[in-house]
Amino acid sequence: MIDGLIRDIGEIRDIGFPVFARGIIPKPGGKFGEGLFHGTVTCGGVCVSPGDIVIADEEGIAVVPVREIAACHAAAAARAAKDAAQSLDEWEKIHRASVMAILTEKGLEQHE
Numbered sequence: 222m223i224d225g226l227i228r229d230i231g232e233i234r235d236i237g238f239p240v241f242a243r244g245i246i247p248k249p250g251g252k253f254g255e256g257l258f259h260g261t262v263t264c265g266g267v268c269v270s271p272g273d274i275v276i277a278d279e280e281g282i283a284v285v286p287v288r289e290i291a292a293c294h295a296a297a298a299a300r301a302a303k304d305a306a307q308s309l310d311e312w313e314k315i316h317r318a319s320v321m322a323i324l325t326e327k328g329l330e331q332h333e
Contacts, residue, residue, distance in 0.1 A: 224264035241277050 226246040227233070233240050261270040265282070269275060272287035285293045304312075325331075 224262075239277065241282060 225242060226244045227240055227242040228246055228249060230245050259271050261268055263269070267282075267284050269284050270287065274285040274287075274290060276283045276285065
């Protein structure tokens with residue numbers, strides 16, 4: 222994840238390396254400027270520290286701070302177990318009822 226521009230996009234795509242950046246630039250950056258190694262950086266307004274987990278896809282990016290990894294893993298495992306125990310028909314019934322409750326609360330009138 223880079224809060225800036227990248228280059229060599231063709232090579233990056235060829236090797237299938239996932240990179241999330243603000244854009245592409247053909248001009249190389251300097252190699253001897255100031256830099257940071259094993260420190261906290263800010264990307265898109267979010268602090269990312271060594272040991273944090275960055276999860277990203279086309280729809281967004283999430284950062285799990287190192288101190289929250291165990292709790293996040295436990296919550297994800299519990300959710301996966303809950304989802305595995307529920308059939309698609311059960312999920313659809315609950316989901317439809319939830320959506321209808323929200324729409325009714327917002328003033329939707331049902332007509333037959």
